[in-house]
Amino acid sequence: MSTISAWDSAKASTIIDQFKSVRGGLLPALHALQHDFGYVDDSAIPLLAQAFNQSKADIYGVITYYHEFRRAKPGRHVITVCRAEACQSMGAERLLDDIKKRLKVDVGGKTADGQFSLEQVFCLGNCALSPAIQVDGAMHGRVTVDLIDDLCRELQA
Amino acid sequence: MSAIKIYVPNDSAARSVGADKVAAAIAAEAGRRGVAVDLIRNGTRGMLWLEPLVEVATEKGRVAYGPVAAADVGELFDAGFLLGAAHRLGHGLTDDIPWLKSQDRLIFARLGVTDPLDPDDYLAHGGLDGLRKALSMTDAQIVAEVADSGLRGRGGAGFPAGIKWKTVQEAKAPEKFVCCNADEGDSGTFADRMVMEDDPFLLIEGMTIAAIATGATQGYIYLRSEYPQAKEHLDKAIATANRLGWLGDSILGGAHAFHLEVRVGAGAYVCGEETAMLESLEGKRGIVRAKPPIPALVGLWNMPTLVNNVLTLASVPAILAKGAAFYKNFGVGRSLGTQAFQLAGNIKHGGLVEKAFGISLDELINGYGGGTYSGRPIRTVQMGGPLGSYIPPAHFHAAADYESLTAVGAIMGHGGIVVFDDTVDMAQMARFAMEFCAAESCGKCTPCRIGSTRGVEVIDHIVAGHKTAENLKLLDDLCEVMATGSLCAMGGMTPLPVRSAVTHFPEDFHKPATAARHVA
Numbered sequence: 010m011s012t013i014s015a016w017d018s019a020k021a022s023t024i025i026d027q028f029k030s031v032r033g034g035l036l037p038a039l040h041a042l043q044h045d046f047g048y049v050d051d052s053a054i055p056l057l058a059q060a061f062n063q064s065k066a067d068i069y070g071v072i073t074y075y076h077e078f079r080r081a082k083p084g085r086h087v088i089t090v091c092r093a094e095a096c097q098s099m100g101a102e103r104l105l106d107d108i109k110k111r112l113k114v115d116v117g118g119k120t121a122d123g124q125f126s127l128e129q130v131f132c133l134g135n136c137a138l139s140p141a142i143q144v145d146g147a148m149h150g151r152v153t154v155d156l157i158d159d160l161c162r163e164l165q166a
Numbered sequence: 167m168s169a170i171k172i173y174v175p176n177d178s179a180a181r182s183v184g185a186d187k188v189a190a191a192i193a194a195e196a197g198r199r200g201v202a203v204d205l206i207r208n209g210t211r212g213m214l215w216l217e218p219l220v221e222v223a224t225e226k227g228r229v230a231y232g233p234v235a236a237a238d239v240g241e242l243f244d245a246g247f248l249l250g251a252a253h254r255l256g257h258g259l260t261d262d263i264p265w266l267k268s269q270d271r272l273i274f275a276r277l278g279v280t281d282p283l284d285p286d287d288y289l290a291h292g293g294l295d296g297l298r299k300a301l302s303m304t305d306a307q308i309v310a311e312v313a314d315s316g317l318r319g320r321g322g323a324g325f326p327a328g329i330k331w332k333t334v335q336e337a338k339a340p341e342k343f344v345c346c347n348a349d350e351g352d353s354g355t356f357a358d359r360m361v362m363e364d365d366p367f368l369l370i371e372g373m374t375i376a377a378i379a380t381g382a383t384q385g386y387i388y389l390r391s392e393y394p395q396a397k398e399h400l401d402k403a404i405a406t407a408n409r410l411g412w413l414g415d416s417i418l419g420g421a422h423a424f425h426l427e428v429r430v431g432a433g434a435y436v437c438g439e440e441t442a443m444l445e446s447l448e449g450k451r452g453i454v455r456a457k458p459p460i461p462a463l464v465g466l467w468n469m470p471t472l473v474n475n476v477l478t479l480a481s482v483p484a485i486l487a488k489g490a491a492f493y494k495n496f497g498v499g500r501s502l503g504t505q506a507f508q509l510a511g512n513i514k515h516g517g518l519v520e521k522a523f524g525i526s527l528d529e530l531i532n533g534y535g536g537g538t539y540s541g542r543p544i545r546t547v548q549m550g551g552p553l554g555s556y557i558p559p560a561h562f563h564a565a566a567d568y569e570s571l572t573a574v575g576a577i578m579g580h581g582g583i584v585v586f587d588d589t590v591d592m593a594q595m596a597r598f599a600m601e602f603c604a605a606e607s608c609g610k611c612t613p614c615r616i617g618s619t620r621g622v623e624v625i626d627h628i629v630a631g632h633k634t635a636e637n638l639k640l641l642d643d644l645c646e647v648m649a650t651g652s653l654c655a656m657g658g659m660t661p662l663p664v665r666s667a668v669t670h671f672p673e674d675f676h677k678p679a680t681a682a683r684h685v686a
Contacts, residue, residue: 018468020470020686032448032467033429033447033448033449034449035449035450036431036432036446036449037429037430039432040391040430040432045542046607051334054334061449065448070451071449071451074434074451074452075431075432075433075434075451075452076432076434077391077431077432078432090639093353093354093552094352094353094354094511094548094552094584094595094598095354095510095511095584096353097595098511098512098584098585098586098587098590099511099539101510111659112360130392130433131351131353131435131602131605131606132350132352132353132359132392132553133392134178134179134180134350134355134356134359134392134393135178135182135355135356136354136355136356136508136510136516136582136584137214137215137322137508137509137510137513137516137517138179138182138183138215138217138516139510140462141182146181146394147181148178148181148182148395149182149183150179150182150538151182151183155207158262161175164385
């Protein structure tokens with residue numbers, strides 16, 4: 010996540026151009042924008058609308074439909090906690106509460122220092138090693154709050 | 167002496183508990199001791215409670231050690247694990263471990279055996295046998311073979327694959343598509359992920375056979391975004407397959423063309439519903455389409471489209487290579503072949519159990535699974551994902567096949583079994599089912615969109631002890647409306663976990679009234 014750059018409309022246009030002739034290219038374009046900038050800035054909406062020959066409302070509708078697309082810059086590191094049934098059976102709800110308290114952040118928010126974003130997800134596919142979380146896309150299993158402390162220290166070091 | 171082969175899985179579940187650190191520690195320790203080792207990052211064997219599972223190739227076969235922590239590595243070297251010596255973490259020959267040996271690994275035959283991204287390893291272990299067989303047959307013969315095998319859709323609906331294939335094959339259109347539904351969002355399931363991370367060429371081969379049989383020239387794998395490593399492995403495997411002529415304009419040098427691409431979802435559970443998935447592939451909101459028309463006739467960009475789950479397509483190469491007659495020797499009644507059962511949640515020995523349909527739930531949960539991880543009694547299991555019923559231990563005698571599960575009010579779904587111990591609050595789980603539906607509903611139909619929100623509220627009243635009997639009746643009415651009036655399984659099956667929780671665990675829904683709340 011540390012490689013994300015500040016929003017840049019010219020760069021965004023270049024990215025979007027790569028996908029405008031791809032069939033069904035809107036989602037790949039949004040993923041590419043989020044990959045580079047960490048989120049999809051609202052100023053991308055008219056650019057996307059023009060590239061894909063759709064209305065701005067259509068584009069807005071797609072961005073806001075999917076849980077994954079962010080409309081604001083996330084923290085430097087993103088912690089995603091699984092809340093699906095298998096993880097719940099191993100105490101995921103308590104784990105999530107503990108993480109919220111440690112980081113002083115709610116689901117969907119980021120810490121005051123901008124270091125961490127906390128997100129929730131329903132299933133990471135690591136259900137035999139629950140509870141599971143992802144940190145910057147890397148999966149962790151049998152997670153305890155102590156492990157979270159260690160991970161946060163490692164990331165901030 | 168040549169380098170000793172050591173296997174450390176590169177599967178994301180194994181990595182989630184430290185496989186990378188173990189691999190690094192082994193390389194470092196071998197360097198320090200001046201021992202030549204050939205470190206291979208294989209897939210997982212599916213014995214996830216033993217991960218990271220390290221294997222050493224010996225004259226007698228591969229010897230397993232696990233779960234290995236990086237701190238154990240020095241000790242393993244001291245004990246002589248490079249020669250397969252005994253150790254407290256040792257399990258003897260991997261292939262002789264009863265948990266693994268007793269399985270029917272047809273589809274997952276290569277799982278953990280091979281390096282997932284090595285095409286030579288794939289070929290050395292039966293890879294492309296199915297595709298080569300298919301290329302020697304007519305498209306109608308391939309479809310007939312799949313139909314004759316009795317293969318049913320593994321995504322959850324259990325629809326006969328042969329009928330779907332035949333419909334697409336017979337459709338006349340300028341272009342046809344094969345779409346693999348890899349939006350494995352059900353809690354308790356990870357078999358699709360294992361195919362894609364640990365044997366990606368298998369899915370490519372299955373899709374290519376499907377394309378040849380149906381006349382499709384373009385394929386898409388619609389992959390959930392929560393699986394970044396599956397994306398990485400699929401992309402690499404597709405690039406290799408293109409380079410080797412397994413994909414492209416001339417499959418294995420023949421007349422068939424097939425191009426394949428991975429498309430990534432964006433965290434919408436409902437996109438696992440096939441028509442919502444097609445909308446999403448087209449770059450739109452993943453809103454469910456009304457059926458008919460069926461996607462087999464009017465699918466992606468209104469063209470005939472074969473939509474199958476990862477495991478369905480992954481079953482095809484074995485069916486072609488070994489024949490329908492061989493495949494349907496496994497299983498019972500109308501549930502033929504093998505199922506990838508996934509043991510998950512609060513379970514001692516979690517992982518992948520591929521067995522013929524018909525094994526009892528008890529054998530899976532208590533036999534293979536070994537009971538709970540916490541050591542407490544099992545209260546219930548949820549089978550088939552978040553839209554599956556909660557099953558009480560009294561029904562564990564049921565056979566795990568489509569029909570027997572239906573008979574006890576449960577579903578097979580995608581084969582995931584999530585175990586809960588006796589600390590679970592079933593009213594909370596019922597509430598969660600409604601909450602999940604409210605969060606994930608596409609919003610097109612009212613029973614699902616509104617019903618799920620009302621469902622959360624009604625359960626809150628029940629839990630608070632307000633007019634319990636009336637509200638339980640209201641909840642049942644609501645479930646009836648959702649089950650019968652929803653456009654797809656999202657709203658249509660959310661009542662399964664809710665009603666099964668109420669039916670089997672009524673005590674959790676009858677609590678003394680709390681004073682602070684107002685009554686609806």
